[in-house]
Amino acid sequence: SKTPLVAGLDTARSAGLFEAACKLIPGGVNSTARATWSGWSPYPLFVESGQGSRLTDVDGNEYIDYLLGLGPMLLGHRPPRVTQAVVDFIQSRGTVFALPTADEARLAEKIVAAVPSVEQVRLCNTGTEAVLYATRLARAFTKRNKIIRFEGMYHGFSDGVYWSKHPSIAKAGPDDRPVAVPQGPGMPKGVEENLLILPWNDPQALADAIAREGDSIAAVLTEPVMCNTGCILPRPGYLEAMRELTRERGIVLIFDEVITGFRLGLAGAQGRLGVTPDLSVFAKGIGGGFPVAAMGGRADIMALVANGTVSMAGTYSANGIAISAANAALDELATPGLYEKLDAVSDELRLGLGKVLSEAGLPAYVVGLGPLMQVWFAKEEIHNYRDAERRADQDIFRRWWQGMLERGVLFHPGAYENLFVSTAHTREDVAATLAAAKQVAADLAR
Numbered sequence: 001s002k003t004p005l006v007a008g009l010d011t012a013r014s015a016g017l018f019e020a021a022c023k024l025i026p027g028g029v030n031s032t033a034r035a036t037w038s039g040w041s042p043y044p045l046f047v048e049s050g051q052g053s054r055l056t057d058v059d060g061n062e063y064i065d066y067l068l069g070l071g072p073m074l075l076g077h078r079p080p081r082v083t084q085a086v087v088d089f090i091q092s093r094g095t096v097f098a099l100p101t102a103d104e105a106r107l108a109e110k111i112v113a114a115v116p117s118v119e120q121v122r123l124c125n126t127g128t129e130a131v132l133y134a135t136r137l138a139r140a141f142t143k144r145n146k147i148i149r150f151e152g153m154y155h156g157f158s159d160g161v162y163w164s165k166h167p168s169i170a171k172a173g174p175d176d177r178p179v180a181v182p183q184g185p186g187m188p189k190g191v192e193e194n195l196l197i198l199p200w201n202d203p204q205a206l207a208d209a210i211a212r213e214g215d216s217i218a219a220v221l222t223e224p225v226m227c228n229t230g231c232i233l234p235r236p237g238y239l240e241a242m243r244e245l246t247r248e249r250g251i252v253l254i255f256d257e258v259i260t261g262f263r264l265g266l267a268g269a270q271g272r273l274g275v276t277p278d279l280s281v282f283a284k285g286i287g288g289g290f291p292v293a294a295m296g297g298r299a300d301i302m303a304l305v306a307n308g309t310v311s312m313a314g315t316y317s318a319n320g321i322a323i324s325a326a327n328a329a330l331d332e333l334a335t336p337g338l339y340e341k342l343d344a345v346s347d348e349l350r351l352g353l354g355k356v357l358s359e360a361g362l363p364a365y366v367v368g369l370g371p372l373m374q375v376w377f378a379k380e381e382i383h384n385y386r387d388a389e390r391r392a393d394q395d396i397f398r399r400w401w402q403g404m405l406e407r408g409v410l411f412h413p414g415a416y417e418n419l420f421v422s423t424a425h426t427r428e429d430v431a432a433t434l435a436a437a438k439q440v441a442a443d444l445a446r
C-alpha cells in the first residue's frame with residue numbers, strides 16, 4: 001500500500017488507514033463497491049467529510065464529488081434541511097418505536113403524489129430489501145415462479161437476484177440465450193431455475209422468452225435506464241415493448257428505480273420516459289443520504305401486503321431517522337424549478353465532456369439523462385452488457401479516472417459505475433471539471 005493511489009496526489013493517510021483496517025475488516029471496506037477489486041486499487045480514499053458538491057479526504061485533498069455516495073447524495077453532502085429534520089426528530093422524539101408514526105403516512109402521500117403508477121407504498125431501508133419484496137410480491141400475485149432479469153444490471157445482493165451482474169462472457173452462454181451466472185459461490189443451488197437472464201435492449205429476445213415461458217413468468221425486473229453497466233439508455237420503443245409484452249401475459253413489470261427514482265425527476269425514469277410499471281422500487285433518491293427505501297405500485301397487487309398474504313417486516317422499516325430524512329428530502333425536491341436547474345447543470349457537464357473528448361480526437365462519448373451519466377471509451381455504440389464488455393476500453397477509462405482524480409475531480413474508478421450530479425453542484429463546478437477534463441483528454445490523446 002506504499003504505492004500511491006494516483007501519481008501526483010498525496011494519499012498517504014488513506015494508505016495507512018487502509019492497511020490498519022484490513023487487519024480488522026475483510027478487504028478493509030464494508031462494501032464490494034469500495035474494494036480494491038472494484039477499482040479502488042491499491043486502496044480507496046478515506047473520507048474526512050463532505051459538504052455540498054465537495055468531498056475532503058483524510059489527507060486534506062478536496063474534490064468535486066460526482067461519486068455522491070453512489071447516488072444518494074442527490075441534494076449534496078449535509079443538505080441543511082434534511083440534516084436539521086433528522087437532528088430535530090431524534091432529539092425531540094426518538095428513533096425506533098415498533099409502532100407507526102403520523103410521519104409515515106405523510107411520506108407515503110408524497111411518494112404517491114409524485115409517482116402516478118404508485119397507488120400504495122411500503123417503506124423499508126435499502127434497495128436490496130425493496131427489490132426482494134417486489135419480486136416476492138410479484139410471485140405471490142401471479143402464482144408463478146420465474147423472474148426475468150437482464151445481464152449487467154444490479155438489483156441488490158439478495159440471493160434471488162444477485163446473478164449475471166457482470167459475468168465473464170465466456171461463462172455466460174450465447175448472446176441471445178444467456179445462462180444465469182451467480183455473483184460468486186455461496187448462492188443456494190436451484191435459485192437460478194427461477195431466473196431467466198436476457199440481454200437488455202432486445203425486444204425480440206424478450207418476446208421470444210415470454211412466448212416460450214410466459215405462463216411461468218411472475219415478473220420482468222429491470223432498471224428503466226441501465227445504471228449498473230455504465231449508463232445505457234433504453235432504445236426508443238424498448239420499454240414500451242416490454243410494457244406491452246408483460247401486460248398481454250399478466251406478468252408484473254417491476255421498475256428498479258433505486259438510482260433513477262427522484263433523480264430523473266419527481267416521477268423518476270417512468271415519468272420522464274412515459275412508461276408505467278406495475279411495481280416500482282425506490283431508494284437512493286428519497287432519503288437525502290439516509291437509508292430509506294420504498295416499494296409500491298398497483299393497489300390490487302399491494303392488496304396482498306394489506307391483507308397479510310405477503311409479509312414485509314423490518315425492525316428498522318420507517319424508523320424516525322429514515323422518515324424524517326425522506327420527508328425533508330422530498331419537500332426539498334418539490335421546490336419549483338429544482339429539477340430544471342439540476343438538469344441544466346448536468347446537461348452542461350454531459351455535453352461539455354462530450355465536446356472535450358471529441359475535440360481531443362478520442363474515441364469516446366458520454367451517455368446519460370439529466371444528473372446521471374458515464375463516459376464510454378468506445379468506437380461503437382453500446383446498447384447492452386456484452387456490447388460494453390466487447391467495445392469499452394477499460395484501460396483508457398482507468399487513465400481518465402486517474403487524471404481527473406489528480407486534478408480534484410472524484411468519481412468511481414469503475415467504467416461500469418456512473419457520474420452523479422447533485423443540486424449542490426454549480427456551473428462553476430462544471431467549468432472546473434471541464435477544465436480538468438481538457439487537460440486529461442489532451443494527455444490521453446498523446
Ligand code: PLP
Nearest residue numbers: 126127128154155156256258283
Ligand atoms: N437496485 C439498483 C438499480 C441499484 O443500483 C442498487 C444499488 O446500487 C440496488 C438495487 C441495491 O440498493 P442498496 O444498495 O440500497 O441495497
